[in-house]
Amino acid sequence: MAPACLLLPLLLLPFAPGPAQAATPARSPSASASSSSTSVVFQLQGDVYPTGHYYATMNIGDPARPYFLDIDTGSDLTWLQCDAPCQSCNKVPHPLYKPTKSKIVPCADSLCTTLLSSQIPNNKQCPSPHQCDYKIKYTDSSSSRGVLVTDSFGLTLRNSSRVSRSLTFGCGYDQQVGKNGAVQAATDGLLGLGRGSVSLVSQLKQQGITKNVLAHCLSTNGGGFLCFGDDIVSTSRATWVPMARSTSGNYYSPGSGTLYFDKHPLGVKPTEVVFDSGSTYTYFAAQPYQATVSAIQAGLSKSLTKVSDPSLPLCWKGQKVFKSVSDIKKEFKSLFLMFSKNTAMEIAPENYLIVTKNGNVCLGILDGSVAKLNFNIIGDITMQDQLVIYDNEKGKLGWIRGSCSGALSILYLHLHGIFL
Known part of the structure; x- marks a missing residue:
């Protein structure tokens, strides 16, 4: 595994994966989760x-x-x-x-x-x-x-x-x-x-x-x-999409997504999307990446200028040192991935930007073509402060936006009906 100190962030998809495996275990077909199973x-x-x-x-x-x-x-x-x-x-x-x-x-x-x-x-x-x-x-x-x-x-x-x-x-x-x-x-x-x-x-x-x-x-x-387990997640509050068969491997995929920036289409063809918690950052294939970078840079004010930062390839500095993404997110607009049946995942600025120890703001969406990827990966940065659900029983993926901070977030989700 690549440690955080490396310039190359974690991208833990198996290289050259084989054909899709069955989602159910291969041994002891009589063994299955019973009604008394818990979480x-x-x-x-x-x-x-x-x-x-x-x-x-x-x-x-x-x-x-x-x-x-x-x-x-x-x-x-x-x-x-x-x-x-x-x-x-x-x-x-x-x-x-x-x-x-x-x-x-x-x-x-x-x-x-x-x-x-x-x-x-x-x-x-x-x-x-x-x-x-x-x-x-x-x-x-x-x-x-x-x-x-x-x-x-x-x-x-x-x-x-x-x-x-x-x-x-x-x-x-x-x-x-x-x-x-x-x-x-x-x-x-x-x-x-x-x-x-x-x-x-x-x-x-x-x-x-x-x-x-x-x-x-x-x-x-x-x-x-x-x-x-399924007894902890309420299905009523989530945005759901069917779990698609990935053409790139046996991955969790909501299918192909059309990319929008500030609710305007970026003009690139729909691209397969994979959810991967083993990837630190989000990766876009070559065309979506270039279109995203162009759209983001076109909307930035002159108060931000490009700067070299060892943390990530594309970074900007401001007139003062940034302490958190909240200091700068007003300068940036949300991205959207539109899936089947008009289901959208919003990628807000806080889900694609980081502020480094040098006080610069950097784009946490990377060029997947460097890793020879022809699909988009939704990594940890984009899944932050969202409950992401992988339901292999019903063949669907879901997400609910909300705070994920410690034990208090679990209590919050219980009280608001997100957890049963």
């Missing part, structure tokens, strides 16, 4: 800037030990850096996870077969029958290589009861981050929340703990929360 809520840490990602604390092993995992709806596999032994690991917040032989997943396991097929189409063979080897490369050039293991995850349910469940994840003994090799990382690994059967929420559905629904709320002030 799991995690408090998040992190931010868009300067941390570069949001992460949850997961208690793994027996005895359980805490690990920080970067939440990523753009990929399926959860993995921890581990001592198996480690060939190339970053400096992480906690001691490396150390597996035992009894925890290693054999090649014949159905989740292994699914994972291998997603990496190389029609590949269902392991180099060793005794273990399931994986290698995932992400679009920011980071990668993880290791073996699948199964171990206990301690979970606190919404009704305050605690359960421990054996879940499958990656034991990553070889991590490469960009071109820098072993570096300090803010997290111990990655929490894969994608649509595939190996994702954590799919495994919890299979074991009858929760339904295959997740939601996250990322605060502009840092932190937020992550929810698994």
Whole structure:
């Protein structure tokens, strides 16, 4: 994973993904979430800037030990850096996870077969029958290589009861981050929340703990929360769109979106959109990006001038140092993505701008063509202060705008009927 100190922000979509996987788990077809299933809520840490990602604390092993995992709806596999032994690991917040032989997943396991097929189409063979080897490369050039293991995850349910469940994840003994090799990382690994059967929420559905629904709320002030399960989210207050089949991979996509700036069309053809919490910033394909930059710059006053800032490619300085986006957002207009059935997502200035430590304001929408993307990615910066819902049970995506700041936001959402 790319740490926040790198100039290249997190962009954790798997490189060259395989064909779409089934959204339901592959093993034990008789196992399904029961009517008594409940929800799991995690408090998040992190931010868009300067941390570069949001992460949850997961208690793994027996005895359980805490690990920080970067939440990523753009990929399926959860993995921890581990001592198996480690060939190339970053400096992480906690001691490396150390597996035992009894925890290693054999090649014949159905989740292994699914994972291998997603990496190389029609590949269902392991180099060793005794273990399931994986290698995932992400679009920011980071990668993880290791073996699948199964171990206990301690979970606190919404009704305050605690359960421990054996879940499958990656034991990553070889991590490469960009071109820098072993570096300090803010997290111990990655929490894969994608649509595939190996994702954590799919495994919890299979074991009858929760339904295959997740939601996250990322605060502009840092932190937020992550929810698994459908009994915590009210459907009546959200803006919903059908979950489309992505042509670029097994991603969460609302389909193609038409881009508007200040409610005026930008004149570019509709482009596929992907929701990816593993991406720090939002990425637009070449034409939408150029059109967006031109529209934004055309509307700026002469009090703002371009300036070089190491944080992001396009930044401006004002007549005084900016302390927050609220100091400058009146200079900028909202973007809109229009989806099917006239459903729109507003991207307000605070959802595409950051203020750096140098007091400049920078555009948090990046040129996706640099990463060879031909689709648009909605990243953390655009999902801030919105409850974003991924409902795999009903095949739809939703969002509700509101504060995501800490425990008070959960109470607020309860009181206003957004949570049941």
